[in-house]
């Protein structure tokens with residue numbers, strides 16, 4: 001079917017004229033990230049903490065998917081299944097890239113770094129703060145494996161619900177990971193595609209900031 005209505009070549013818009021200046025940036029990119037996350041929340045973005053996580057699999061194939069940022073401490077923490085595609089990729093190559101895009105603000109943040117797996121106590125602490133429905137879903141899901149059909153999934157969920165009337169056990173293969181950033185880029189869309197881009201890189205124990213060509 002040809003592109004009848006979806007004229008991709010004509011699909012474009014101008015970005016607002018909201019400058020990002022060097023003097024607007026915090027010296028510490030984690031503070032800048034917090035500030036932009038807060039702006040996204042205040043702007044009514046529905047999932048401001050949704051970020052694209054890119055990993056590389058054993059064949060060198062990059063793979064991207066969305067996960068939710070759950071903690072912001074010395075790094076960025078997310079949770080998932082250890083036997084999923086991303087879990088296996090991170091076990092092999094503990095490096096990743098994260099990307100936030102907030103359409104309402106014409107902003108993007110790219111983050112790259114190394115990833116460590118959290119200890120079981122930390123992961124289970126968060127697991128038990130999740131709603132019961134989500135705990136059960138994590139318990140029965142063999143994430144990224146084929147499933148026969150939707151009914152099989154729902155039946156497994158209901159069986160787990162009956163089997164664990166009180167506390168749902170934290171699955172052994174469900175984990176938290178923390179990405180330790182080595183590089184950030186803050187992008188602010190500007191008119192005429194003359195966007196503002198600033199990269200933070202760690203050099204000799206401190207963050208260096210450079211403006212990049214759009």
Ligand SMILES: Cc1cc2nc3c(=O)[nH]c(=O)nc-3n(C[C@H](O)[C@H](O)[C@H](O)COP(=O)(O)O)c2cc1C
Nearest residue numbers: 047050065066067068079080081084085086087144
């Ligand atoms: C808004 C949104 C939030 C998501 N959050 C998570 C998450 O926090 N953890 C997770 O494992 N999957 C999350 N997913 C699902 C993943 O994108 C993905 O489908 C799943 O983790 C399997 O990825 P994989 O097969 O590449 O490992 C989310 C998806 C969306 C669209």
